[in-house]
Every structure is written in structure tokens, then in C-alpha cells.
Amino acid sequence: MSLPVKHALITAAGADERRLPLQNLTDRHGDWKPVIVIQIDEILDAGVERVGVIIRPADRPAYETVLAPYGQRVALVEQAAPLGYGHAVLRGRDFVGPHPFLLQVSDHLYVGGGEKSCTAQLLELARSEGCAVSAVQPTPESQICHYGTIAGSVAPGRPDLYQVENVIEKPTPTVAEQTCVVPGLRLGHYLCFFGMHVLTPTIFDLLSAAQAAAPADKLGLSPALATLASREKYLAARLSGRRADLEARLGVFRAQLALGLHGPSRDAILAVLAEELALDATLRK
Numbered sequence: 001m002s003l004p005v006k007h008a009l010i011t012a013a014g015a016d017e018r019r020l021p022l023q024n025l026t027d028r029h030g031d032w033k034p035v036i037v038i039q040i041d042e043i044l045d046a047g048v049e050r051v052g053v054i055i056r057p058a059d060r061p062a063y064e065t066v067l068a069p070y071g072q073r074v075a076l077v078e079q080a081a082p083l084g085y086g087h088a089v090l091r092g093r094d095f096v097g098p099h100p101f102l103l104q105v106s107d108h109l110y111v112g113g114g115e116k117s118c119t120a121q122l123l124e125l126a127r128s129e130g131c132a133v134s135a136v137q138p139t140p141e142s143q144i145c146h147y148g149t150i151a152g153s154v155a156p157g158r159p160d161l162y163q164v165e166n167v168i169e170k171p172t173p174t175v176a177e178q179t180c181v182v183p184g185l186r187l188g189h190y191l192c193f194f195g196m197h198v199l200t201p202t203i204f205d206l207l208s209a210a211q212a213a214a215p216a217d218k219l220g221l222s223p224a225l226a227t228l229a230s231r232e233k234y235l236a237a238r239l240s241g242r243r244a245d246l247e248a249r250l251g252v253f254r255a256q257l258a259l260g261l262h263g264p265s266r267d268a269i270l271a272v273l274a275e276e277l278a279l280d281a282t283l284r285k
Contacts, residue, residue: 084218135194
């Protein structure tokens with residue numbers, strides 16, 4: 001079964017997310033753009049037709065200004081209160097409709113390791129496998145407290161593809177050691193979410209049910225993904241590329257460096273880095 005993906009959601013309403021998507025960086029082609037524009041350009045280039053951006057109502061004027069050139073291809077969807085990541089995703093239900101969709105967070109940038117972008121790789125996998133697919137990357141034990149982490153098994157003959165069996169949000173090392181060990185990974189490493197998913201509309205039903213069961217609680221996404229794994233085929237994939245978490249220490253710097261090294265200015269950037277290192281060494285003598 002093919003899984004064509006024509007819609008995407010980008011969440012940008014969280015307290016830690018909302019300021020970063022409007023941060024300007026130089027993209028891999030040397031153009032000065034806001035992070036959200038770099039993301040949307042990659043999504044549209046990968047074949048998605050429309051993108052919904054989940055925002056706080058107070059941020060609408062800023063986003064309308066930045067995203068106006070996209071016209072009807074990009075829509076703003078408001079999340080009036082910070083009721084959780086799952087709630088932000090659920091706010092996009094009317095925009096997506098009964099279709100599979102791409103989901104990304106706005107405080108990450110993704111840099112492909114080859115000619116295909118990370119987005120294009122994930123969409124291609126979802127189409128070929130005909131199911132939900134989340135991007136993951138091996139993550140050391142010291143960092144898993146920041147990410148959703150999967151438990152699963154390696155797909156036969158596919159060393160970078162995994163059948164998801166469970167999802168645990170920000171586990172402790174003890175919990176991860178007991179429940180999230182995946183064959184083939186280095187000792188002390190676990191498969192954590194990359195911040196990029198292709199999901200089926202089933203996720204909206206699961207989020208709605210969770211919200212109805214505990215309306216006073218913040219709504220997370222990971223518990224719904226864990227339930228999804230028990231309801232339908234759900235895979236995780238290691239992509240060729242890397243993510244840059246803009247909220248991390250030196251995150252914006254790392255994102256800018258990664259973008260530059262993946263573009264036509266790679267040699268010039270390496271030359272500048274070599275000059276700076278040489279100058280620094282001289283000044284430290």
C-alpha cells in the first residue's frame with residue numbers, strides 16, 4: 001500500500017519553539033532566510049503540497065509577514081493555550097483532514113547526508129512501506145532525558161529500519177536499560193526521535209481519546225505513538241543526515257555550520273575555519 005503525503009504540520013507554539021523559527025540563518029545556497037522558511041522550502045521541495053504551522057495567536061502578525069509569499073500553500077493554525085505537544089498536533093486535524101501527514105518541530109533543522117534531504121528520505125520510506133514512520137537517531141544515555149525513545153526490533157534485512165513496539169517519553173537511564181535496548185546499537189545508546197514523523201490520521205483519534213480521558217492534563221504525543229504501535233504497522237528509520245537542535249547549547253551555531261558545510265560554499269567555510277583556528281593558536285601563544 002502506498003502512502004502519499006501531501007500535507008505537513010510544523011509545531012511552533014511551544015514556549016521554547018516560538019522565537020527560534022523566525023531566527024535568520026544562511027541556508028545551504030547562501031541565502032539569508034528565517035529558519036521556518038528554510039524548513040518549509042525543504043518540505044515543499046520534497047513533494048508536500050500544503051503546510052500548516054501551529055502558532056500562538058499573539059505570534060500571528062510576525063508569521064503572516066514572513067510566510068506571505070507562500071500564499072495558500074501555507075496556513076497558520078492557532079493553539080490558544082500551551083496544553084502540550086499532542087494538543088498542538090491535534091489542533092492541525094482540520095487542516096490535515098483524513099490524510100497521512102508529515103510532522104516536524106520548528107526548533108530543529110535537518111541536514112541530509114547526501115543528495116536527498118532528510119524530509120525526502122522519510123517521505124520516500126513512508127510511501128514505500130505504506131505506514132507511519134518516525135525518524136530516529138542513536139543517542140547516548142546522557143541525552144535521552146530530552147527525547148522520546150523507542151523500543152523495537154530491527155526489520156529483517158533492513159539494518160536502519162525498526163518495527164516500533166513502544167515509545168517512552170524522556171526515559172531515565174534505568175527505564176531505558178530495562179525497556180528500550182535495541183539490537184545492533186552501541187552499548188549505552190538508544191533510538192531517540194529525530195523530530196520528524198510521517199503519521200496516519202489514526203493519531204488524531206488516539207489524541208482525541210486521550211484528551212477526553214484526562215481533559216485537565218497536558219496532552220503528550222509519545223503515549224499516543226505508543227498506542228499507535230499496537231494498532232497498526234509503525235516503523236522507525238535512521239536517515240542519512242543529522243539534526244541541529246536550535247535550543248541546545250550552541251544549537252544555532254551548529255545549525256549554521258551544518259547548513260554551510262552541506263552547500264556549495266563548503267570549501268570556503270573550511271578555509272575560514274582553518275584560518276580562525278590558526279589565528280586562535282597564534283593568539284594563545
